[in-house]
Amino acid sequence: MVENRPWLSFLTHLVLIAGVVVVVFPVYLAFVASTHGSGDFMRGLVPLLPGPHLVENYGRMLTEGISTAGAPPLWIMLMNSLAIAIIIAVGKIAISLLSAYAIVFFKFPFRMLAFWIIFITLMLPVEVRIIPTFAVVANLGLLNSYVGLTLPLIASATATFLFRQFFLTVPDELMEAARVDGAGPMKFFRDILLPLSRTNIAALFVILFIYGWVQYLWPLLVTTDSRYYTVVMGIKRLAATADAEPLWNLVMASVILAMLPPVLVVIFMQRLFVKGLVDTEK
Amino acid sequence: MATIDLIDLKKNYGNVPAVKGVNLRVADGELIVLVGPSGCGKSTLLRMVAGLETVSEGRIEIGGRDVVKAEPAERDIAMVFQNYALYPHMTVRGNLEYGLKNRGTPRAEIDRRVQEAADILEIGALLDRKPRQLSGGQRQRVAMGRAIVREPAAFLFDEPLSNLDAKLRVQMRVEIRKLQRRLKTTSLYVTHDQLEAMTLADRLVVMNGGLVEQIGTPTEVYDRPATVFVAGFIGSPPMNLIPVSSLSGAPAALPRNTDIIGIRPDALFLDPQGGDAIALAGKVELLEPIGGESHLHVRLDSSGQSVVLSVPGRPDIAEGSAVTLHARLADIHPYNAQTGRRTDETVANL
Amino acid sequence: MQTKRTIFPNKLLPYALLAPQLAVTLVFFIWPAFQAVKSSFEREDPFGFRTTFIWFENYARLFADPGYVNSLQKTAIFSVSVTLLSMSLSLLLAVAVTRVIRSNRAYTTLLVWPYAVAPVVVGILWWFMFNPTIGIAPYILRGLGISWNHRIDGNQAMILVVIAASWKQISYNFLFFVAGLQSVPQSLTEAAAIDGAGPFKRFWTIVFPLLSPTTFFLLIVNINYSMFDTFGLIDATTNGGPNQATNILVYKVYADGFLGLNIGSSAAQSVVLMLIVIALTAIQFRYIERRVQY
Numbered sequence: 001m002v003e004n005r006p007w008l009s010f011l012t013h014l015v016l017i018a019g020v021v022v023v024v025f026p027v028y029l030a031f032v033a034s035t036h037g038s039g040d041f042m043r044g045l046v047p048l049l050p051g052p053h054l055v056e057n058y059g060r061m062l063t064e065g066i067s068t069a070g071a072p073p074l075w076i077m078l079m080n081s082l083a084i085a086i087i088i089a090v091g092k093i094a095i096s097l098l099s100a101y102a103i104v105f106f107k108f109p110f111r112m113l114a115f116w117i118i119f120i121t122l123m124l125p126v127e128v129r130i131i132p133t134f135a136v137v138a139n140l141g142l143l144n145s146y147v148g149l150t151l152p153l154i155a156s157a158t159a160t161f162l163f164r165q166f167f168l169t170v171p172d173e174l175m176e177a178a179r180v181d182g183a184g185p186m187k188f189f190r191d192i193l194l195p196l197s198r199t200n201i202a203a204l205f206v207i208l209f210i211y212g213w214v215q216y217l218w219p220l221l222v223t224t225d226s227r228y229y230t231v232v233m234g235i236k237r238l239a240a241t242a243d244a245e246p247l248w249n250l251v252m253a254s255v256i257l258a259m260l261p262p263v264l265v266v267i268f269m270q271r272l273f274v275k276g277l278v279d280t281e282k
Numbered sequence: 283m284a285t286i287d288l289i290d291l292k293k294n295y296g297n298v299p300a301v302k303g304v305n306l307r308v309a310d311g312e313l314i315v316l317v318g319p320s321g322c323g324k325s326t327l328l329r330m331v332a333g334l335e336t337v338s339e340g341r342i343e344i345g346g347r348d349v350v351k352a353e354p355a356e357r358d359i360a361m362v363f364q365n366y367a368l369y370p371h372m373t374v375r376g377n378l379e380y381g382l383k384n385r386g387t388p389r390a391e392i393d394r395r396v397q398e399a400a401d402i403l404e405i406g407a408l409l410d411r412k413p414r415q416l417s418g419g420q421r422q423r424v425a426m427g428r429a430i431v432r433e434p435a436a437f438l439f440d441e442p443l444s445n446l447d448a449k450l451r452v453q454m455r456v457e458i459r460k461l462q463r464r465l466k467t468t469s470l471y472v473t474h475d476q477l478e479a480m481t482l483a484d485r486l487v488v489m490n491g492g493l494v495e496q497i498g499t500p501t502e503v504y505d506r507p508a509t510v511f512v513a514g515f516i517g518s519p520p521m522n523l524i525p526v527s528s529l530s531g532a533p534a535a536l537p538r539n540t541d542i543i544g545i546r547p548d549a550l551f552l553d554p555q556g557g558d559a560i561a562l563a564g565k566v567e568l569l570e571p572i573g574g575e576s577h578l579h580v581r582l583d584s585s586g587q588s589v590v591l592s593v594p595g596r597p598d599i600a601e602g603s604a605v606t607l608h609a610r611l612a613d614i615h616p617y618n619a620q621t622g623r624r625t626d627e628t629v630a631n632l
Numbered sequence: 633m634q635t636k637r638t639i640f641p642n643k644l645l646p647y648a649l650l651a652p653q654l655a656v657t658l659v660f661f662i663w664p665a666f667q668a669v670k671s672s673f674e675r676e677d678p679f680g681f682r683t684t685f686i687w688f689e690n691y692a693r694l695f696a697d698p699g700y701v702n703s704l705q706k707t708a709i710f711s712v713s714v715t716l717l718s719m720s721l722s723l724l725l726a727v728a729v730t731r732v733i734r735s736n737r738a739y740t741t742l743l744v745w746p747y748a749v750a751p752v753v754v755g756i757l758w759w760f761m762f763n764p765t766i767g768i769a770p771y772i773l774r775g776l777g778i779s780w781n782h783r784i785d786g787n788q789a790m791i792l793v794v795i796a797a798s799w800k801q802i803s804y805n806f807l808f809f810v811a812g813l814q815s816v817p818q819s820l821t822e823a824a825a826i827d828g829a830g831p832f833k834r835f836w837t838i839v840f841p842l843l844s845p846t847t848f849f850l851l852i853v854n855i856n857y858s859m860f861d862t863f864g865l866i867d868a869t870t871n872g873g874p875n876q877a878t879n880i881l882v883y884k885v886y887a888d889g890f891l892g893l894n895i896g897s898s899a900a901q902s903v904v905l906m907l908i909v910i911a912l913t914a915i916q917f918r919y920i921e922r923r924v925q926y
Binding site for chain 1: 640646647664732741759803913
């Protein structure tokens with residue numbers, strides 16, 4: 001719109017800059033803390049400018065960890081987090097693609113029932129059924145395993161609905177042409193439908209990767225063996241050394257490392273991230 | 283090369299009949315156009331032949347083989363869809379090859395056929411492009427190409443030209459006709475556009491309400507519409523259908539039981555012609571000059587019905603002036619309103 | 633429910649395709665939920681030998697427990713505060729960002745990444761900022777004559793978790809508000825400008841009412857988020873304390889069940905939570921129904 005109100009533009013930028021400061025400052029402070037020696041926190045106020053111990057702190061956390069806090073080296077936890085986030089994202093996408101395909105391209109008895117069973121998972125987040133779910137996983141002997149960490153989380157109504165919505169927009173004629181061309185159901189799925197869903201899959205992957213990475217309660221419940229710790233839950237153990245003040249510089253180095261992978265995904269795949277976020281809420 | 287036979291073919295959606303019993307033989311190499319208004323069952327009929335709809339009753343034979351239970355891919359047919367249905371993520375070449383690959387056609391044979399189709403359709407330069415990089419006409423050609431490479435027993439066309447603009451549609455219509463003559467592949471072609479139907483067909487099948495109204499060559503159908511429906515559907519502007527009761531003094535020469543007469547707009551004249559059967563008095567409501575000829579809308583004094591006549595050139599008639607329209611007996615199509623059929627023939631035109 | 637015009641004729645294949653999803657759902661969702669409902673009506677003797685069916689006794693006891701009523705109140709305060717704080721800040725930022733043209737993308741990038749930060753990490757970040765011994769916030773507050781110690785003061789603890797939880801949610805709300813604002817037709821605000829409405833008046837009389845579907849949607853999502861996705865945040869900052877001041881429902885169900893091993897009560901709490909999610913989901917889908925046909 002053609003409108004020239006300099007004070008309003010000024011105010012707009014002021015608001016935005018203030019917003020960015022609020023959003024960035026806690027992380028800046030954490031980063032600064034992660035570059036200092038442990039003695040720098042004795043003076044009653046955290047340092048506000050970066051110190052010289054960056055490489056040392058990060059190096060120590062990645063390779064050694066803090067054995068007194070019961071936390072293994074960070075790189076092990078980072079690898080666990082990476083593995084789990086990827087397994088969860090891929091698993092959710094795979095089983096949701098298949099079930100959406102069944103629901104849209106076939107007619108069969110109990111189709112509606114299947115749809116509603118999947119739908120119900122929306123209403124049962126892990127937080128509200130902690131103990132019985134834990135009991136199931138324990139009875140199946142899946143504690144302290146990657147299967148136990150991921151499998152109970154890979155059902156996804158959201159992803160199923162997203163793919164269902166998308167499949168419904170694929171022209172009927174495409175499937176008919178493929179049938180005339182001699183493609184059976186699985187061939188059509190692989191040759192036509194999957195390639196067409198690429199963008200949706202990628203966008204969803206970004207969202208689900210983040211979802212998997214930030215899981216806290218579930219890993220906390222099903223892992224007691226530090227070999228299976230994820231970085232997000234490991235940090236909590238570092239910070240929660242009951243008696244002493246935490247080793248702030250090392251805790252914050254871990255915080256930064258734990259944040260970095262999903263945050264980088266959001267920043268570098270912003271377009272897919274936004275698409276995924278908006279699509280999954282439709 | 284094959285014939286297609288439809289025997290008592292019916293389709294019901296639940297209790298709703300869509301096709302109510304159709305018999306048709308498409309001769310080897312013939313191009314038959316199914317034409318009718320939307321909802322007349324023509325697309326359903328075609329899709330049953332393709333195997334995309336189940337058959338409720340009756341038989342379909344392609345090349346003498348009953349295919350009612352066969353999958354679309356087993357029927358040796360190729361189909362061209364209204365929206366082309368090109369696989370958007372594959373190149374033009376990929377689209378042409380897909381059906382052949384699925385059938386395990388040898389590589390050399392695939393290449394030969396793709397090359398041949400590309401030459402016929404002049405799309406050789408487009409083979410490595412994706413469908414979204416093509417114009418509407420080019421996509422249409424690729425869709426044709428995908429049918430051609432299969433060298434099927436029959437082509438099925440489902441309104442293939444309706445997504446094109448008017449100019450391109452005429453051009454592609456001619457090309458499809460030439461191509462079909464050249465390949466001599468048995469073809470079923472569905473359209474709602476009667477002009478397209480007239481120009482393309484070896485024979486026309488006019489459908490309405492799930493039934494066949496008339497089967498015949500375009501000239502036969504135009505010259506002797508078997509039913510009131512066909513009379514009103516084929517021809518533009520449509521034939522004038524006038525109740526005999528509204529004529530002042532019905533001509534004695536009309537066959538028995540005639541209560542509706544049909545007169546094409548170009549068979550009505552402002553001047554008396556030798557041997558006139560009827561004369562209709564009315565007032566000019568509207569004069570539409572459309573280039574070489576003009577359409578004259580006349581409201582009849584006797585019944586208030588509006589009729590159209592086409593006259594050559596641009597007649598010097600003011601709107602509102604009184605005119606008398608004349609028609610020759612030979613140009614009058616007599617019908618019975620009850621049966622909807624012609625009254626001047628005893629044998630049904632099926 | 634919709635399918636394609638033509639469908640594949642296979643009879644068994646669709647069941648095979650659905651099997652993985654349904655298996656996971658039944659084993660890890662439906663069955664545990666059923667178990668929770670079942671044990672919410674039962675009492676287990678101390679040795680776990682015998683369970684007795686006791687109707688609604690667990691529920692009656694739950695709602696008679698001042699600790700649980702307190703938790704309900706704290707959850708309400710927490711949820712409403714987070715929703716209001718986070719949504720109003722996000723709306724302000726979203727409106728601002730749609731006004732700038734050139735730096736739009738840069739600001740957006742700088743504002744959206746907290747979405748990817750785990751709630752427990754958010755908790756640690758803010759806990760560090762507000763740490764009574766070395767944190768920067770207490771230092772500044774001391775200068776203003778306010779003594780900050782959320783380890784002792786329940787209200788301060790609540791303020792801390794509200795701020796932290798709102799901070800994390802700003803990015804999400806911001807993105808949806810931006811999308812909502814972009815879908816308000818430019819011609820409407822232009823018409824209002826021609827009618828003589830200034831920018832603030834235009835916003836409140838034209839844009840904000842048209843934004844109401846987005847606002848309503850976010851309202852539900854934020855309540856949902858603050859009630860169920862903030863477990864890690866509480867766990868990292870206050871552990872529900874001091875003196876239950878921040879012991880919201882999801883934290884309490886975990887603490888009572890896992891740490892306190894009170895199965896019956898925890899199951900009843902789970903069922904109450906489920907009912908809340910079901911209600912929220914129902915509201916959300918009633919609203920979405922208009923856009924999506926199932």
